[in-house]
Amino acid sequence: MTEAPTPTDSVAAVFREEYGRAVSVVLRTTHDLGLAEEAVQEAFAAAFQRWPAEGLPEQPGAWIITTARRRAVDRFRRDAARGEKEAQAALLRTEAEPEPEVFGDDRLKLLFACCHPALAMPARVALALRVLGGLTTAQIAAAFLVPEATMGQRISRAKAKIRDAGIPYRVPSAGELPERLAGVLSTIYLIYNEGYSAELGAPTARTGLRSEALRLARTTSRLLPEEPEPAGLLALLLLSESRREARSGADGVLVPLGEQDRGRWDTALIAEGLAIVRRCLQLGRLGPYQLQAAIQAVHSTAPSTEATDWRRIVRLYDLLLDVSSGPIVRLNRAVAVAEFEGPDAALELVDGLELGGYHVFHAVRADLLRRLGRVHEAADEYTEAARLAPSAGERLLLDARRRALGQV
Structure with missing residues (x-):
């Protein structure tokens, strides 16, 4: 019998759903990633103390953002180099300086902001996973197949480089998007993979990440329609998602691709993914996500493992x-x-x-x-x-x- 979620479980669920958006909103206010993260973490610490006794507020995400922004202003006020007027100005900066309409999505803004070209690619992706989804260092290390200590050092060095070099955390202009794209796509792919692990019962995995990755992939593809790799990534995720219902049995055991009941595959997702793959192949600018999607397309159209065109794969x-x-x-x-x-x-x-x-x-x-x-x-x-x-x-x-x- 499934146990009812505890108040602490409910706060944890809000953390999983709202952490990335909260950091993004507070970052717009502070223009300081470290401060934004600390303020949001302090807000969730307050929530863990108060919500189990008081109950969840009507809009938990809004409560977290409001509390985090107040904590950020408090930090400004405690800084001897800043006065109260500057702190209040920072709080109102979002309204005074509206962001470009090119994004229209808080999490995607944060993702592109994290993938700064001054950072090495693994550091960009690791930092984005840490900030966007609140993933632990251990989870990110597992995704990169490196020891946890190594990943911790990598993230710390990336933050130090940002601080010491004065690299601004801001939403990039439309012209800057392509140079950040590889890190963004890699992050979205790893977010999906973390959600995939969650579906297989990993004790440290995060639920809800699959749908978030698909949403980000769709938004990125719409944002950069002339770039084929975002479309390739979207196709790859759609074709993988089409097999979700067949991927595990009633007892929770993983069912390998060759043993899955293909009648349980989602034909609508397959059709959408295949259409995107065909469009990508026609462009003739093949990249890794498009090729991986093409491989998945071969599996998705085969009636059985034995009938799969392995030579083509x-x-x-x-x-x-x-x-x-x-x-x-x-x-x-x-x-x-x-x-x-x-x-x-x-x-x-x-x-x-x-x-x-x-x-x-x-x-x-x-x-x-x-x-x-x-x-x-x-x-x-x-x-x-x-x-x-x-x-x-x-x-x-x-x-x-x-x-x-x-x-x-």
């Missing part, structure tokens, strides 16, 4: 490697090679990758070893994959696969 991965040659792309290509050329050829490719801390690497290797009859090695790989897996649904699947080998 391998060719698309070859094109993807020309623009994005990371080890995860090579791992995914090896999975397609296994279907096209056999597990021996795929295992040779997988064994050349340095992805020892990535659970999918061990899961893929386990499946290949199983298909080759090397059951003891496969059992060890399933065990390691389950140990590293971030979600309960994945761990349940991997444990079941190991048990099916007859290995305790």
Whole structure:
């Protein structure tokens, strides 16, 4: 029986839904990212103290924003270099200096503001994930496949660079958007992936992020209609989202793509995604998100795993490697090679990758070893994959696969 949410759970839910928007609004007032974050965090600390006893206000998000702005003004007043008039002027700056209408979306404004070209790309994305969604350092580190301490240092260095170099946090002009686009798209993609993990029961994952990522992808695509990569990302997310209902069983166990009931796939989302992919391919300016969407389109149009055009998928991965040659792309290509050329050829490719801390690497290797009859090695790989897996649904699947080998 599902337990009723506690008052603390309700505050946490507001945090998940409103943190990014609140930081964005307060940032418009303060023009200081660190101060905006601190003010919003203080507002939520006050909410955790008051709301369980007093109940949630009628408009929790508005309460957080109002409280955070007041905390920001209090901070101005405590600063010896600032006077009360300046603090009041800062509070009214939003009304005095309206923002460009090019965005029309608080979270997207904040996302583009975080992706400043003076920062290295990984730092842009990490900072945007931290500020936009309030993700923990551990969650962001898992997305980047790096230790938590490493990610903490990366975020701290990015904030220090912003502070020391006097980099302003402001909404970029229309002409500045393309140079920030790669970081924005990467952040949206990682937000979706975090929401995907939540659907599989990851204890530290965030719910509601999938829909937020889709909304941001749609808005970005409308904002930059001449750029094909935002459309490619939107298509990729739509085609992935189309399989959501088939992705896990009633018992919460992850159902791999090849075993999913394709009758449960959302045909409307598939049709929308396929139409976008076709438009992108006609433009002839292929990028990584468009190619990933094209790969998903092949899966989405195949009536079964056996009928999938694996040769075409391998060719698309070859094109993807020309623009994005990371080890995860090579791992995914090896999975397609296994279907096209056999597990021996795929295992040779997988064994050349340095992805020892990535659970999918061990899961893929386990499946290949199983298909080759090397059951003891496969059992060890399933065990390691389950140990590293971030979600309960994945761990349940991997444990079941190991048990099916007859290995305790």
